[in-house]
Amino acid sequence: MSTFIKDYIEKETINRRNFLLASAAGLGSMAMPMAFGKGAAFAAENPALAWSYRDRASAYWNSVVSGGEAFVESIGKTKEDMVSLINEGSSEKSLADIKAFLAKNSGNCAIACDANDSPNARPVVEAVKEAGGYISTIWNKTDDLHPWDIGDNYVSHMSWSDEKPAEDTARILFAAMGGKGGVVHLGGIPANNPAVKRLNGLKNALKDFPEIELLDAQPADWDTTKAAELMASFITRYGDKITGVHCANDNIAYGVIEALKAEGITGMPIVAYDGNMEAVQMVMDGDLLATVFTNPHWGGGVSLALAYHAAIGTFKPSEEPNEHREFYGPTILVTKDDAADFKAKYLDNVPTYDWTDFWGPSNGGIVYK
Amino acid sequence: MTGRFSREAVIRWAPLLVLIALVILFTAINPQFFSLRNFARITISSAPALMVAVGVTFIILMGSIDLSMEGVISLTAVLFCMAFVRFGGNLAAGGWLAMPLILALGAGIGFVNGLIHVRLRIPSFMASLAMGFVGTGAAVLLTGGDIVKVDDDVFRGLLTYRVLGFPLMVYVAVVFLGLGWFLQTRTTLGRNFYAVGGGEDLAHASGLNVRRVRIAGFTLAGVFYAVAAILQVAKLGQAESVTGANFMFISITSVVVGGVALWGGVGGVWNALVGVLIVNTINNGMVVIGLPDYVQDGMLGLLVIVAVVLSTDRRAAIVVK
Numbered sequence: 001m002s003t004f005i006k007d008y009i010e011k012e013t014i015n016r017r018n019f020l021l022a023s024a025a026g027l028g029s030m031a032m033p034m035a036f037g038k039g040a041a042f043a044a045e046n047p048a049l050a051w052s053y054r055d056r057a058s059a060y061w062n063s064v065v066s067g068g069e070a071f072v073e074s075i076g077k078t079k080e081d082m083v084s085l086i087n088e089g090s091s092e093k094s095l096a097d098i099k100a101f102l103a104k105n106s107g108n109c110a111i112a113c114d115a116n117d118s119p120n121a122r123p124v125v126e127a128v129k130e131a132g133g134y135i136s137t138i139w140n141k142t143d144d145l146h147p148w149d150i151g152d153n154y155v156s157h158m159s160w161s162d163e164k165p166a167e168d169t170a171r172i173l174f175a176a177m178g179g180k181g182g183v184v185h186l187g188g189i190p191a192n193n194p195a196v197k198r199l200n201g202l203k204n205a206l207k208d209f210p211e212i213e214l215l216d217a218q219p220a221d222w223d224t225t226k227a228a229e230l231m232a233s234f235i236t237r238y239g240d241k242i243t244g245v246h247c248a249n250d251n252i253a254y255g256v257i258e259a260l261k262a263e264g265i266t267g268m269p270i271v272a273y274d275g276n277m278e279a280v281q282m283v284m285d286g287d288l289l290a291t292v293f294t295n296p297h298w299g300g301g302v303s304l305a306l307a308y309h310a311a312i313g314t315f316k317p318s319e320e321p322n323e324h325r326e327f328y329g330p331t332i333l334v335t336k337d338d339a340a341d342f343k344a345k346y347l348d349n350v351p352t353y354d355w356t357d358f359w360g361p362s363n364g365g366i367v368y369k
Numbered sequence: 370m371t372g373r374f375s376r377e378a379v380i381r382w383a384p385l386l387v388l389i390a391l392v393i394l395f396t397a398i399n400p401q402f403f404s405l406r407n408f409a410r411i412t413i414s415s416a417p418a419l420m421v422a423v424g425v426t427f428i429i430l431m432g433s434i435d436l437s438m439e440g441v442i443s444l445t446a447v448l449f450c451m452a453f454v455r456f457g458g459n460l461a462a463g464g465w466l467a468m469p470l471i472l473a474l475g476a477g478i479g480f481v482n483g484l485i486h487v488r489l490r491i492p493s494f495m496a497s498l499a500m501g502f503v504g505t506g507a508a509v510l511l512t513g514g515d516i517v518k519v520d521d522d523v524f525r526g527l528l529t530y531r532v533l534g535f536p537l538m539v540y541v542a543v544v545f546l547g548l549g550w551f552l553q554t555r556t557t558l559g560r561n562f563y564a565v566g567g568g569e570d571l572a573h574a575s576g577l578n579v580r581r582v583r584i585a586g587f588t589l590a591g592v593f594y595a596v597a598a599i600l601q602v603a604k605l606g607q608a609e610s611v612t613g614a615n616f617m618f619i620s621i622t623s624v625v626v627g628g629v630a631l632w633g634g635v636g637g638v639w640n641a642l643v644g645v646l647i648v649n650t651i652n653n654g655m656v657v658i659g660l661p662d663y664v665q666d667g668m669l670g671l672l673v674i675v676a677v678v679l680s681t682d683r684r685a686a687i688v689v690k
Contacts, residue, residue, distance in 0.1 A: 057505075057610040062514040190662070218662040224605055225615065229649075232410040233656035236401055254516075258605050262413055262528050262536065263406075278516055278607075 047134070047311040048105040049077075051304060052085035052098055052113040052124075059276050060296050064138075067300030068112060071355045075308070082304070085113075091120035099127050107131035110311040112303035115140045118193070129153040134311040136303040138329075139193070143368050147325040152317045155310040157326045158299060159366055162194045162273070165292040165331045166201025166246075169271035172290045172335060173244050174209045176269040181243030184234050185217035186227050186256060188248040195219070198248045198273060215241060220252045227255025235263060245270045250279035250291055257287060275334055277347050283339040293332040293346065298353055298361055305355040314356075323365025330361045383680040384628045384643040391647065391672075395654035402657045405534045412535060413528070415649040416542040417600040421620035422627075422641040423549040424593030427586045429624055430562040432569065432633025433486070433493035435587065438594050438620060440504025441478050442613030445471050446598035447508045450517035450608040459521040472595045478504065479591020483584035497587075501617075508610035516609045519602055527603035538600050545596050549638040558585055566633025623648045626673055628680040647676055 051068045053061050069079040085101060087094035094116045102109055111128060113135055115121040121141035128135040129150055136156045147154040173183065185202055188195030199217055206214055215238050220227040227247070234242060245268060247253040253272035260268055272279050275293025282288040310317050317325060334342050345351065354360075396403040421438050428435040452467035478500070486496040519525070527538040553559040561582045564572040573579050597616070602608050627644020629636030651672050655665045 055509075056514055057509045058514050059516070216656075216659075218656065223611075223614065224607070224609075225601075225612075228605060229414045229652060230656060232414065233653045236404070236407040236410060236653070237399065237657045237659065239401070254607065255605065258528070261525075261606075262410075262604075264529070276516075278518065 044108050044134075044311045044313075047108050047110040047308065048083070048101070049081055049304060049308065050083040050085050050098075050101050050109065050111045051300065052087060052094055052111060052115075054087055054089055054114065054116065056084075056086065060274065063296040064300030066350070067297035067302070068304045070297070070350070070353070071301040071305045071308075074355050087116050089116065091116045094120055095123055095127065098124055099131075102128060102131035102133050105133075107133050108311075109133035110304065110307035111135045112138070112300070112307055114138050118142045121145055125150055125154045134307045136307040138299055138303055146322075147317065148322060152310065155317045156303070156306045156324070157366070158303060158329050158362070159326075160194070160294050160329045160331060161363065161366075162197035162292075162331075163201045163204065165333060166198040166248075166273065167204045168201075168333055169273065169290045169292060170202045170205035170246055171208075173246055173269055173271045174205060174212055176289055177212065177244040179209055180211035182213045182215040182238060182241040183244040183246055184215050184231075184238065184242055185246045186220040186230055186248060186252045187217060188219065188222045188252075190219045192222075195222075195248055202246050212244075220248070220255065222249055222251055224251045224255040224258075227252040228259040229255075231256045231259035232262070235259070235265075242268075244268070247272045250274040250276045253279060253282075253288060253291075257282070275332065275342075275346075277343075280334055280339055280343050280347060283334055283336055284343065286336065290333060290335045293334055293342070295330045295332065295346070295361070297350055299329045301353060301355055302358055306358055309356070309358075324359055326366040327359060328363035328366060330363055380628070380680065384626065384640060384647065384676065387626075387676045387679055388643055388647050388650065391650050391654065395650070395658055398658040402654060407653070407657070409531070409535050409539070411646070411649050411653050412539045412542075413604060414653070415645045416538050417597040417604060418616065418619050418623065418649065419542050419642060419645045420545060420593050420597035420600060421616050422623045422645050423546060423638050424590035424597070425620050426549070426624055426629055426636065426638055426641045427553075427562055428493070428590050429566075429621075429629050429631060430633055430636065431565045431583060431586055433583065433586070434621075434631070435482070435493060435497045435590055436617055436621075437478070437482055437497040437501035437504065438597075438616045439613035440501030440506075440508070441475065441591060441594040442504075442598045442601065442616055443508040443608075443610050444478070444504040444511075444613075445475050445595045446602050446608035446612040447511050447517055447610065448474060449595075449599055449602055450519050451511070453519050453521070453524070454517070458519075460523040464519075464521060464524060468599060471599060472592055475591040475593075475595025475598070476588050477591070479588040479594070480584060482591065483587030486587065487580045487583050493583075493587075505610060505613070508612075512608075512610050514610065516607050518607045520606070525603065525606060527600070528606075538603050541596075542600065545593065546638060546642060549593070549641075552589070553637050558582070558589075562586060563634055566635075568634075619645075619648055622673055626676040626680065644676075648673070 049072060068082050072082045085097040115124050115137060118140045121137055122145050125135055134153055134155050138158045141157055147156055185199055187199055218230060220230050245256050247256055250272045253270055256270060269289055271289050272291040275291050279288060279291045283291060309315055425435050449467050449471040452470055453464045456463040456466045482497055482500045485491060486493045528536050530537050564577055565579055565582050569579055601612055623644035624641050626647050627640035629640045651669055
């Protein structure tokens, strides 16, 4: 631990020094193209590659990383050529690591990144721009930050529209409930964007089912243990009134199923989200009605591919339409009918993607409300 | 003298009174709270936390602190699942072998934890926290972020098989609580914990090998964390690298709410039991009475402060740090 802190302080100190150097270099590189003519993009050779993300303790991020590695191998490099910048849920660390990486490689970088929280996206992309690197982000950014306002260095942003898929799972749930009864929602961390969207999706579907009552919706923090305890409390409060459960992700559904098991309740209609291996198996076994797969492997690969190809000059981001700079990732609904096919296609064998087909599987440009 | 005695008596019984008051309060607002089924639900969520709280009670009695529980539970839970599957995947076929193995592992980790703290003279706070990180890291390494499942119905009987309305895992927790009580009151080691916590210099001057007592305390705590890990797997049927998450907060809060003084020497496993029940009753009750989720965290904090104010004899503490 003490070495961890010591290392961290050392890194921060070096980082601050390098940041000054990098800023100077960044200014230099910005001035350079101007000398050679207006706005001529710098085609970098062999940029250093990095993925910046939260942690390795979840199936989701591991899948993102596996996509990044698959892309790196597709361009004839080894997995080790992609550096993992793990922010451990800290925006400060996210920014500090990226600045250090830029400084180490004199800005010749292609980075894919989830900035950990929305406000952190701006300082991250500005640091990358200043150093002359290229970055693609996923999930977190504020609505007023757009790649086209920053320039070619901010290549793209990908997010997932969770509202519609969550609405679809809610409709499947309500149909299984026979169009009437009581439903409880166990959500993610309250302020998390996807948590809000997934609850909204449920509420949208409720409008078409007047005989279904939303009994309660409370956060379970994406956590299996918390979900089991919350579900147990729901059972005390609502008892038999609960005839369906809408979960914000798969981990929550696992806890719900165990809480019901403890009560000897079987056959409760439950829907989830994320399309993890275990959840898909549960859909096949009939323990879950549906889950939603967001293909994190593809998201992880294509984000890094976009940054890389922009860096080496394969395409010029500013010449692309806005829906190629900000777009939704794919969402696939998994139900009992297609779970076996889905598992064989996406989970048992990871498909080989064409990493230059940047927008093929995507779901259209991001729409702000 | 009687005035002082009654004051002590009140402080001694305050945590239990707080628990009873909470039960009455929640029942008054929603009578459904007061049912055997709901008490079973509260005890299911309490059982693993109780094991952690009993373990850390011994450490806190000595005036030290152990923050390794999250990492130790994650690691032992993951290894328990892996060993269980490796030994045949069901209890009868050999899965039971995983239990003594994991208890021994828990003891081993606790022993190393104590050794680092005592031999390298690193404060227990830092040594155990670091050990916890090592545990979490090892769990991530082993699982690669995936979930390890245990599907054996016999083992899961700990959750699903009920006697007098309560699942078996609750009785297992009670047995280990009894063991903790026995160690605390009927063994030299238990009395030594109080001696170290009450006045380490004095204990040392009296010829007590304080270092050995500390290492024994951490080893014992490690065993209880491993029991918690097994019960947690029984409860959820799975383990992953975040299985131990939140146990640090809930166990230490419970122990303090239950009336164990952080400066050592005061309290015991009964306080840990009452504390765990208080925290889990609050968590369950807030949902049952329909408190909006955005006030729940604040309310939990508030009730914890009230419980601590009522249940610790702060007059005895010269310095509060």
